[in-house]
Amino acid sequence: MPDAAILDPTDRAILDLLRENARRPLREIATAVGLTVAPVQRRIVRMERLGVIERYTVKINHGRIATGIEAMTELHFADDLDLAQIMEFVAQIPEVEEVLTLAGDPDALVRIRVDGVEDLRRVVSSLRSGGAVASTKTLVVLEQWTRFG
Structure with a gap:
Protein backbone atom coordinates (compact mmCIF):
# COMPACT_ATOMS: atom_id res chain seq x y z
CA MET A 1 0.00 0.00 0.00
CA PRO A 2 1.45 3.39 -0.93
CA ASP A 3 2.24 5.89 1.78
CA ALA A 4 -0.93 7.46 3.07
CA ALA A 5 -1.13 11.24 2.85
CA ILE A 6 -1.47 13.11 6.11
CA LEU A 7 -4.55 15.29 5.97
CA ASP A 8 -5.57 17.82 8.58
CA PRO A 9 -9.21 18.59 9.45
CA THR A 10 -9.27 21.46 6.92
CA ASP A 11 -8.11 19.14 4.10
CA PRO A 25 -16.48 27.38 -6.53
CA LEU A 26 -13.20 27.87 -4.65
CA ARG A 27 -14.61 30.99 -2.99
CA GLU A 28 -17.49 28.96 -1.54
CA ILE A 29 -15.10 26.28 -0.27
CA ALA A 30 -12.82 28.95 1.22
CA THR A 31 -15.73 30.55 3.08
CA ALA A 32 -16.91 27.17 4.40
CA VAL A 33 -13.47 26.22 5.79
CA GLY A 34 -12.50 29.70 7.01
CA LEU A 35 -9.64 30.38 4.58
CA THR A 36 -9.09 32.58 1.56
CA VAL A 37 -9.17 31.20 -1.97
CA ALA A 38 -5.37 30.95 -2.45
CA PRO A 39 -4.64 28.53 0.43
CA VAL A 40 -7.67 26.41 -0.51
CA GLN A 41 -6.41 26.18 -4.08
CA ARG A 42 -2.91 25.22 -2.84
CA ARG A 43 -4.38 22.50 -0.65
CA ILE A 44 -6.44 21.09 -3.54
CA VAL A 45 -3.41 21.12 -5.87
CA ARG A 46 -1.33 19.37 -3.17
CA MET A 47 -4.02 16.69 -2.70
CA GLU A 48 -4.15 16.19 -6.48
CA ARG A 49 -0.35 15.90 -6.65
CA LEU A 50 -0.36 13.36 -3.77
CA GLY A 51 -3.04 11.32 -5.52
CA VAL A 52 -5.64 11.90 -2.79
CA ILE A 53 -7.84 13.54 -5.43
CA GLU A 54 -7.56 11.34 -8.50
CA ARG A 55 -10.21 12.91 -10.73
CA TYR A 56 -13.39 14.91 -10.83
CA THR A 57 -16.41 13.06 -12.10
CA VAL A 58 -20.10 13.28 -12.91
CA LYS A 59 -22.79 11.40 -11.02
CA ILE A 60 -25.44 10.32 -13.51
CA ASN A 61 -29.06 10.00 -12.42
CA HIS A 62 -29.88 6.76 -14.23
CA GLY A 63 -33.53 7.17 -13.30
CA ARG A 64 -33.67 10.11 -15.74
CA ILE A 65 -32.30 8.15 -18.68
CA ALA A 66 -33.19 4.75 -20.11
CA THR A 67 -30.56 2.52 -18.52
CA GLY A 68 -32.81 -0.29 -17.42
CA ILE A 69 -31.46 -2.59 -14.73
CA GLU A 70 -28.68 -2.29 -12.19
CA ALA A 71 -27.56 -5.50 -10.52
CA MET A 72 -24.88 -6.80 -8.19
CA THR A 73 -23.49 -10.20 -9.02
CA GLU A 74 -21.65 -12.22 -6.42
CA LEU A 75 -18.72 -14.19 -7.80
CA HIS A 76 -17.41 -17.34 -6.16
CA PHE A 77 -14.01 -18.19 -7.62
CA GLN A 92 -13.48 -6.24 -20.67
CA ILE A 93 -17.26 -6.46 -20.22
CA PRO A 94 -18.62 -2.98 -21.00
CA GLU A 95 -21.72 -3.34 -18.81
CA VAL A 110 -19.63 -6.96 -9.68
CA ARG A 111 -21.88 -3.95 -10.32
CA ILE A 112 -23.63 -4.27 -13.68
CA ARG A 113 -25.88 -1.84 -15.57
CA VAL A 114 -27.85 -3.20 -18.54
CA ASP A 115 -30.87 -2.28 -20.64
CA GLY A 116 -32.95 -5.35 -19.83
CA VAL A 117 -33.20 -8.87 -18.47
CA GLU A 118 -31.83 -10.47 -21.64
CA ASP A 119 -28.72 -8.26 -21.42
CA LEU A 120 -28.32 -9.15 -17.75
CA ARG A 121 -28.50 -12.85 -18.57
CA ARG A 122 -25.85 -12.38 -21.30
CA VAL A 123 -23.47 -10.48 -18.98
CA VAL A 124 -23.82 -13.01 -16.16
CA SER A 125 -23.18 -15.82 -18.66
CA SER A 126 -20.07 -13.97 -19.80
CA LEU A 127 -18.85 -13.76 -16.21
CA ARG A 128 -19.34 -17.50 -15.82
CA SER A 129 -17.61 -18.32 -19.11
CA GLY A 130 -14.16 -17.19 -18.01
CA GLY A 131 -13.45 -20.49 -16.25
CA ALA A 132 -12.26 -18.94 -12.99
CA VAL A 133 -15.78 -18.36 -11.63
CA ALA A 134 -17.30 -21.41 -9.97
CA SER A 135 -20.70 -19.84 -9.30
CA THR A 136 -22.62 -16.57 -9.31
CA LYS A 137 -25.61 -15.05 -7.57
CA THR A 138 -27.24 -11.97 -9.06
CA LEU A 139 -29.26 -9.41 -7.11
CA VAL A 140 -31.26 -6.70 -8.88
CA VAL A 141 -31.07 -3.23 -7.32
CA LEU A 142 -34.51 -1.74 -6.62
CA GLU A 143 -33.44 1.54 -5.00
CA GLN A 144 -30.16 3.15 -4.07
CA TRP A 145 -28.94 5.64 -1.49
CA THR A 146 -25.37 6.90 -1.47
CA ARG A 147 -23.79 9.01 1.25
CA PHE A 148 -21.26 10.70 -1.02
CA GLY A 149 -22.43 11.59 -4.47
Missing part, protein backbone atom coordinates in the same frame (compact mmCIF):
# COMPACT_ATOMS: atom_id res chain seq x y z
CA ARG A 12 -10.81 16.66 5.07
CA ALA A 13 -13.45 19.41 5.11
CA ILE A 14 -12.35 20.50 1.62
CA LEU A 15 -12.63 16.89 0.43
CA ASP A 16 -16.13 16.58 1.92
CA LEU A 17 -17.23 19.74 0.11
CA LEU A 18 -15.74 18.54 -3.18
CA ARG A 19 -17.32 15.10 -2.70
CA GLU A 20 -20.73 16.79 -2.41
CA ASN A 21 -20.11 18.94 -5.48
CA ALA A 22 -16.84 18.75 -7.43
CA ARG A 23 -17.78 21.95 -9.29
CA ARG A 24 -18.20 23.98 -6.11
CA ALA A 78 -12.66 -21.61 -8.52
CA ASP A 79 -9.72 -22.73 -6.39
CA ASP A 80 -7.04 -22.11 -9.00
CA LEU A 81 -7.73 -18.42 -9.41
CA ASP A 82 -5.45 -15.71 -10.71
CA LEU A 83 -7.03 -12.53 -9.36
CA ALA A 84 -5.30 -10.29 -11.90
CA GLN A 85 -6.61 -12.40 -14.79
CA ILE A 86 -10.14 -12.35 -13.39
CA MET A 87 -10.07 -8.56 -12.92
CA GLU A 88 -8.74 -8.12 -16.46
CA PHE A 89 -11.43 -10.43 -17.86
CA VAL A 90 -14.27 -8.70 -15.99
CA ALA A 91 -12.99 -5.24 -17.01
CA VAL A 96 -19.56 -3.88 -15.71
CA GLU A 97 -19.31 -0.63 -13.78
CA GLU A 98 -17.35 -1.79 -10.74
CA VAL A 99 -15.65 -4.84 -9.27
CA LEU A 100 -14.96 -5.28 -5.58
CA THR A 101 -12.81 -8.17 -4.36
CA LEU A 102 -13.70 -9.25 -0.85
CA ALA A 103 -12.31 -11.13 2.10
CA GLY A 104 -14.94 -13.75 2.80
CA ASP A 105 -17.92 -15.09 0.93
CA PRO A 106 -18.48 -14.15 -1.87
CA ASP A 107 -15.03 -13.58 -3.36
CA ALA A 108 -16.11 -10.53 -5.37
CA LEU A 109 -19.06 -8.29 -6.19
Whole structure:
Protein backbone atom coordinates (compact mmCIF):
# COMPACT_ATOMS: atom_id res chain seq x y z
CA MET A 1 0.00 0.00 0.00
CA PRO A 2 1.45 3.39 -0.93
CA ASP A 3 2.24 5.89 1.78
CA ALA A 4 -0.93 7.46 3.07
CA ALA A 5 -1.13 11.24 2.85
CA ILE A 6 -1.47 13.11 6.11
CA LEU A 7 -4.55 15.29 5.97
CA ASP A 8 -5.57 17.82 8.58
CA PRO A 9 -9.21 18.59 9.45
CA THR A 10 -9.27 21.46 6.92
CA ASP A 11 -8.11 19.14 4.10
CA ARG A 12 -10.81 16.66 5.07
CA ALA A 13 -13.45 19.41 5.11
CA ILE A 14 -12.35 20.50 1.62
CA LEU A 15 -12.63 16.89 0.43
CA ASP A 16 -16.13 16.58 1.92
CA LEU A 17 -17.23 19.74 0.11
CA LEU A 18 -15.74 18.54 -3.18
CA ARG A 19 -17.32 15.10 -2.70
CA GLU A 20 -20.73 16.79 -2.41
CA ASN A 21 -20.11 18.94 -5.48
CA ALA A 22 -16.84 18.75 -7.43
CA ARG A 23 -17.78 21.95 -9.29
CA ARG A 24 -18.20 23.98 -6.11
CA PRO A 25 -16.48 27.38 -6.53
CA LEU A 26 -13.20 27.87 -4.65
CA ARG A 27 -14.61 30.99 -2.99
CA GLU A 28 -17.49 28.96 -1.54
CA ILE A 29 -15.10 26.28 -0.27
CA ALA A 30 -12.82 28.95 1.22
CA THR A 31 -15.73 30.55 3.08
CA ALA A 32 -16.91 27.17 4.40
CA VAL A 33 -13.47 26.22 5.79
CA GLY A 34 -12.50 29.70 7.01
CA LEU A 35 -9.64 30.38 4.58
CA THR A 36 -9.09 32.58 1.56
CA VAL A 37 -9.17 31.20 -1.97
CA ALA A 38 -5.37 30.95 -2.45
CA PRO A 39 -4.64 28.53 0.43
CA VAL A 40 -7.67 26.41 -0.51
CA GLN A 41 -6.41 26.18 -4.08
CA ARG A 42 -2.91 25.22 -2.84
CA ARG A 43 -4.38 22.50 -0.65
CA ILE A 44 -6.44 21.09 -3.54
CA VAL A 45 -3.41 21.12 -5.87
CA ARG A 46 -1.33 19.37 -3.17
CA MET A 47 -4.02 16.69 -2.70
CA GLU A 48 -4.15 16.19 -6.48
CA ARG A 49 -0.35 15.90 -6.65
CA LEU A 50 -0.36 13.36 -3.77
CA GLY A 51 -3.04 11.32 -5.52
CA VAL A 52 -5.64 11.90 -2.79
CA ILE A 53 -7.84 13.54 -5.43
CA GLU A 54 -7.56 11.34 -8.50
CA ARG A 55 -10.21 12.91 -10.73
CA TYR A 56 -13.39 14.91 -10.83
CA THR A 57 -16.41 13.06 -12.10
CA VAL A 58 -20.10 13.28 -12.91
CA LYS A 59 -22.79 11.40 -11.02
CA ILE A 60 -25.44 10.32 -13.51
CA ASN A 61 -29.06 10.00 -12.42
CA HIS A 62 -29.88 6.76 -14.23
CA GLY A 63 -33.53 7.17 -13.30
CA ARG A 64 -33.67 10.11 -15.74
CA ILE A 65 -32.30 8.15 -18.68
CA ALA A 66 -33.19 4.75 -20.11
CA THR A 67 -30.56 2.52 -18.52
CA GLY A 68 -32.81 -0.29 -17.42
CA ILE A 69 -31.46 -2.59 -14.73
CA GLU A 70 -28.68 -2.29 -12.19
CA ALA A 71 -27.56 -5.50 -10.52
CA MET A 72 -24.88 -6.80 -8.19
CA THR A 73 -23.49 -10.20 -9.02
CA GLU A 74 -21.65 -12.22 -6.42
CA LEU A 75 -18.72 -14.19 -7.80
CA HIS A 76 -17.41 -17.34 -6.16
CA PHE A 77 -14.01 -18.19 -7.62
CA ALA A 78 -12.66 -21.61 -8.52
CA ASP A 79 -9.72 -22.73 -6.39
CA ASP A 80 -7.04 -22.11 -9.00
CA LEU A 81 -7.73 -18.42 -9.41
CA ASP A 82 -5.45 -15.71 -10.71
CA LEU A 83 -7.03 -12.53 -9.36
CA ALA A 84 -5.30 -10.29 -11.90
CA GLN A 85 -6.61 -12.40 -14.79
CA ILE A 86 -10.14 -12.35 -13.39
CA MET A 87 -10.07 -8.56 -12.92
CA GLU A 88 -8.74 -8.12 -16.46
CA PHE A 89 -11.43 -10.43 -17.86
CA VAL A 90 -14.27 -8.70 -15.99
CA ALA A 91 -12.99 -5.24 -17.01
CA GLN A 92 -13.48 -6.24 -20.67
CA ILE A 93 -17.26 -6.46 -20.22
CA PRO A 94 -18.62 -2.98 -21.00
CA GLU A 95 -21.72 -3.34 -18.81
CA VAL A 96 -19.56 -3.88 -15.71
CA GLU A 97 -19.31 -0.63 -13.78
CA GLU A 98 -17.35 -1.79 -10.74
CA VAL A 99 -15.65 -4.84 -9.27
CA LEU A 100 -14.96 -5.28 -5.58
CA THR A 101 -12.81 -8.17 -4.36
CA LEU A 102 -13.70 -9.25 -0.85
CA ALA A 103 -12.31 -11.13 2.10
CA GLY A 104 -14.94 -13.75 2.80
CA ASP A 105 -17.92 -15.09 0.93
CA PRO A 106 -18.48 -14.15 -1.87
CA ASP A 107 -15.03 -13.58 -3.36
CA ALA A 108 -16.11 -10.53 -5.37
CA LEU A 109 -19.06 -8.29 -6.19
CA VAL A 110 -19.63 -6.96 -9.68
CA ARG A 111 -21.88 -3.95 -10.32
CA ILE A 112 -23.63 -4.27 -13.68
CA ARG A 113 -25.88 -1.84 -15.57
CA VAL A 114 -27.85 -3.20 -18.54
CA ASP A 115 -30.87 -2.28 -20.64
CA GLY A 116 -32.95 -5.35 -19.83
CA VAL A 117 -33.20 -8.87 -18.47
CA GLU A 118 -31.83 -10.47 -21.64
CA ASP A 119 -28.72 -8.26 -21.42
CA LEU A 120 -28.32 -9.15 -17.75
CA ARG A 121 -28.50 -12.85 -18.57
CA ARG A 122 -25.85 -12.38 -21.30
CA VAL A 123 -23.47 -10.48 -18.98
CA VAL A 124 -23.82 -13.01 -16.16
CA SER A 125 -23.18 -15.82 -18.66
CA SER A 126 -20.07 -13.97 -19.80
CA LEU A 127 -18.85 -13.76 -16.21
CA ARG A 128 -19.34 -17.50 -15.82
CA SER A 129 -17.61 -18.32 -19.11
CA GLY A 130 -14.16 -17.19 -18.01
CA GLY A 131 -13.45 -20.49 -16.25
CA ALA A 132 -12.26 -18.94 -12.99
CA VAL A 133 -15.78 -18.36 -11.63
CA ALA A 134 -17.30 -21.41 -9.97
CA SER A 135 -20.70 -19.84 -9.30
CA THR A 136 -22.62 -16.57 -9.31
CA LYS A 137 -25.61 -15.05 -7.57
CA THR A 138 -27.24 -11.97 -9.06
CA LEU A 139 -29.26 -9.41 -7.11
CA VAL A 140 -31.26 -6.70 -8.88
CA VAL A 141 -31.07 -3.23 -7.32
CA LEU A 142 -34.51 -1.74 -6.62
CA GLU A 143 -33.44 1.54 -5.00
CA GLN A 144 -30.16 3.15 -4.07
CA TRP A 145 -28.94 5.64 -1.49
CA THR A 146 -25.37 6.90 -1.47
CA ARG A 147 -23.79 9.01 1.25
CA PHE A 148 -21.26 10.70 -1.02
CA GLY A 149 -22.43 11.59 -4.47
